[in-house]
């Protein structure tokens with residue numbers, strides 16, 4: 001049986017730096033190994049804004065952004081075995097095919113199966129499923145959740161407990177999972193000192209998970225003074241505003257002073273390459289480990305004196321927290337429904353789909369942790 005094209009509303013970004021425009025789009029039926037999803041809720045992540053703004057070297061326009069969604073499977077193409085119509089699902093921007101060199105390595109959550117086409121804004125067969133006024137529209141991150149219906153590869157979606165509220169667990173599609181994994185998969189944090197640079201959804205998630213795994217001291221760092229109360233609520237033991245340090249005092253030198261030589265673990269959750277350097281240099285000589293989570297603009301590069309690494313500091317990074325979505329997300333949903341991990345606490349704003357651009361403005365206000373859009 002051949003499925004039908006669906007007409008629905010989607011927020012199209014027609015060009016770098018432009019606001020999103022709600023348009024009627026046509027969503028073609030899922031082909032072999034594809035899944036068409038009715039998106040009910042989506043979060044807005046800083047990475048959506050990063051690509052919208054034109055800072056993403058992989059950005060393609062016109063496109064339908066969004067990668068933090070929750071929805072219900074509408075139909076599936078041939079050969080799809082893991083999900084069926086009616087299943088509650090979260091799309092995954094980090095696929096998990098379980099067959100490629102990456103998946104089989106046991107060393108990474110990055111999957112090679114669809115990443116090249118995904119980065120080119122296409123489905124795995126190198127075509128698109130979205131059209132607007134007869135024009136092809138690119139996919140984004142293999143998810144495009146800013147559409148009432150989207151099509152994803154079957155390796156890029158996971159079914160979750162239908163009893164879990166989709167307006168909450170959609171946030172496990174990126175921010176909260178990214179932060180959780182970055183901490184849980186980093187051995188040694190229990191009993192250690194941690195500094196977290198940037199207290200948005202990602203940074204607060206790192207603070208919260210560090211508390212959960214038993215870090216001894218958690219120093220939150222943010223230039224926005226309003227983030228102190230947020231950080232403490234999520235488990236920070238200290239808060240430092242780098243903008244309030246004495247003239248000429250660098251944040252890394254200050255942190256080294258107050259921690260008897262530096263932190264055991266630091267995390268960049270800002271995407272600012274100067275902050276990334278400070279986070280690395282705030283690490284303790286001999287063993288400190290700094291993890292980059294933030295995403296930097298095209299053309300930006302990190303630097304430090306190699307001596308920083310020669311003397312035992314480690315610089316690393318993680319994508320989607322190192323989490324293999326199809327295998328691990330159902331457990332994380334259970335952790336949420338069992339009260340082990342927070343989601344509700346991150347939701348500061350809610351918007352109707354027609355107000356999605358206001359959701360982006362909320363993000364810039366400095367008072368928004370996550371905005372959930374009701375599609």
Ligand code: NAD
Pocket residue numbers: 045046047050174175178197198199200201202203221222223224227242269270271272275292293294295296318319320321368369
């Ligand atoms: P956000 O904008 O909500 O949070 C960033 C925080 O950093 C803000 O509180 C801001 O005040 C603070 N900040 C800005 N400049 C600072 C400075 N110089 N020193 C200290 N704090 C500073 O963003 P978010 O949604 O939490 O995302 C954070 C970053 O993580 C973004 O770059 C995003 O693209 C990236 N990200 C990466 C992954 C991944 O898989 N690696 C996943 C999700 C998001």
Ligand code: AHE
Pocket residue numbers: 045046047048056057058059094110115174295296319320
């Ligand atoms: N396209 C950008 C990089 C963007 C990036 O780093 N994305 C993160 C996820 S951010 C989610 O909010 C990621 O997972 N990257 C791994 C991957 O395979 O994309 C660029 O610089 O080209």
Ligand code: ZN
Pocket residue numbers: 045046047048067068174175
């Ligand atoms: Zn994201």
